[in-house]
Amino acid sequence: MNTTIALITGGSRGIGRSTALALAEAGHDVIITYFSKADEAGAVVAQIHEMGRKAVALQLDSSNVAGFGDFKLRLNEQLEQLWQCTQFDFLVNNAGFGAYTSIADTTEQQFDAMFNVHLKGVFFLTQMLLPLVKDGGCILNISSGLTRFALSGYAAYAIMKGGVEVFSRYLALELGSRGVRVNVLAPGAVETDFGGGAVRDNPQLNQMIAEQTALGRVGLPDDIGGAVVTLLSEQSRWINGQRVEASGGALL
Secondary structure, eight states, X not given: OOOOEEEETTTTSHHHHHHHHHHHHTTOEEEEEESSOHHHHHHHHHHHHHTTOOEEEEEOOXXXXXXXXXXXHHHHHHIIIIISOSOEEEEEEOOOOOOOOOTTTOOHHHHHHHHIIIIIHHHHHHHHHGGGEEEEXXXXXXXXXXXXXXXXXXXXXXXXXXXXXXXXXXXXXXXXXXXXXXXXXXXXSXXXXXXXXXXXXXXXXXXXXXXXXXXXXXXXXXXXXXXXXXXXXXXXXXXXXXXXXXXXXXXX
């Protein structure tokens, strides 16, 4: 049986961590990136090893396009050393951060930080890694339910994710000749440390979102990890260029 390898950016915590563990449980080897918390990334790698799968963590600043060439070299080294290959199967662009700021109060610095990580970084990291993605592989870009419904304070973040969704459709078109599928997964509110952990730690906010969700609760990281596994699986081979929302039916 051929080994399949998934690369997840921002895989040390939250949705990225759940995705990495879910993919490992489904029988895939995993490469995760982390920005600063090497200990958390190492803990994820250790868990994956306990499942009997190979894994490695690589440091990556998703906002620094100038550093992507060095990342590609380090990634190549790990592929050759651990797997004796030069390509991987799945790219999951997940890395990011949240900020709650009204349009009136959003600074240029905040806007640029969002742009550099969530849109520019995704575009140019994907561009850099395209030669390493196997023909017939998959790219999954993580967006947000906030591109469909609007909540005050998330305009800059949602704008970047909207850009990622458009990018994904064009990417699916241009990679179709290689048999590479490209889709978007858009989570709703999830209990993680994202945006300071507001959904997880603020009972009033948690309850308000749950009451606006058809299934009556907010999301958990494992809800999203499972959805990623499904979209990357062979059973989803005819799903391409699509946005799939995983929100439990929020604000229907």
